[in-house]
Amino acid sequence: MISNFERKYGKYAVKNLTLYLIAGYVIGYMVSLINPTLYGLLTFNPYMILHGQIWRIVTWVLTMPEELSIFTIIMLILYYQLGQTLERTWGTYRYNVYLISGLIFTVVGAIVLYVVLTFVYKDTFSSQTLGSYIGAYVSTYYINMSIFLAFAATYPEEQLMLYFIIPIKIKWFGVLYGAYILIDIYNAFSYARQIGTYVIAIITTVLIVMSLLNFILYFISLKKNGGAFSVAQAKRKKQYRQQVNRARQNQTYQNGARHKCAVCGRTELDDPNLTFRYCSKCSGNKEYCQDHLFTHKHM
Template identity: 30%
Template sequence: MRWLTALENRLQWVAFPGLFKYLTFLGVIIFAWQWIDPTVVERISFDRSKILSGEVWRIISFAFAPTGTGSLTPIGILFLFFAVMIAFLINDSLEQVWGPTRTTLYLMTAWVGLVIGMFVFDPGTLPAGRYLYTSMFLAFATYFPNYEFRLFFILPVKVRYLGWLALAMMLISGFANPVMWCVVIPTLIPYALWVLPAEIQGRAALAQAAKRRQKFTLSQKSEAEAFHTCATCHRTEHDDSDLEFRTMIDGTEYCVEHLPVDDSADKKSD
């Protein structure tokens, strides 16, 4: 979309390379901090009434814990480690495709959308930070659909299926509880602006390329087909460019070397 490209060119100054990495790192700090002080998550989560009362830092701090709350267990630490590694992979991959400017704008659009949605509809305390993670994950799953994760270190699963699962879970949560649309829709807005149009155009280009390839193949095939074929020796003009052919009344073709003898003419001569 041209207007998005123009916007990116005008807003290159907002580019923040590795922004998603920093948010993830801050999330890890909050995740570890809550083991010491369980109330820390409550103090940084989004709360409209407290924001209006002056705690404006919640507009930003709610995104620092995208993994939510959890207990200090080996399994919890392991899953946290892989979540961080995946977040770093997503950030590096999208910056490779888009560059830092578009990646930053994508993330900030989802962030601002979540703030507006929760501020207007006041859904209460929600782990909204994880929806930033989901939005970035959907973009990654679209651009790298064949990338594989090994669930439980054994089962290989392509990331596109995990992307479809994440999208389905968001939509189900919205239909099950309409108030959740205030976080689901902002999560999908940047995807609809940056990813979906490019995906549609890419698929259309692939379809056109497939049609051109099929047309070219058919034309090559038609050129390769022989126009003349001898009914006796089965040679064609491709076998010998100087070979001459004759067509009988019944449509059968023969090369000059295998023309059938006219028996009636022989009898008359006798």
């Protein structure tokens, strides 16, 4: 399905999407310094969204995922580098799908959660209070983390320099991130037991899962069939396209046809309705008609 959409809408994909995301943080940080009241109107709040402030569905992406510090700056630079590598590996369109789907999952999860909790806790919390609670936990923090986790799953043997000195394989950082997420959820439930209500724990858990749902789906795909976004698949796809382009540029048969089935010998001149495809498993850029594409013997 992604491939079909890529053929139709791939030209609309935004290049360097990670850079735009980080630029949004800079804008949001500047707004928070210049006009804190205006910054408050940018944050996510499902109560306000359902009462007319629909711009918050988009503008929350501008809010900083955490307080600005030298550590935050270093991490954003790292996420930018990892995002650029993933975009080159997967392609711009598929990286757009990965990152934007994480944002959409977060928004949908937060609004659905708000509606459910408003019904369940209608006698305990006002809808406005629940909207503020959910809005306080909606950020791109775990969206950024999903970039790191995707890189760790795609390039598990790559190394990062801990404290710029100690080389550690990135897959172990991925495991550490996973443990950190579980600790966040555990702490939320521990705090819930102390205050006597689990609403904060539910909000925290659901929003973490929804923010990382794009990575969860990618990881399942990677383990199931090598992943449509895997390095091997991306390399194979690139080589296949190069072979097809070379064949199309150089291949013209004696009768003027540009396509010819390697099995039956028919061309587009014999039947204009025939569809031809190249087989990536056959050597020499073999081309087959629609009747023999899946039934031929690989050569």
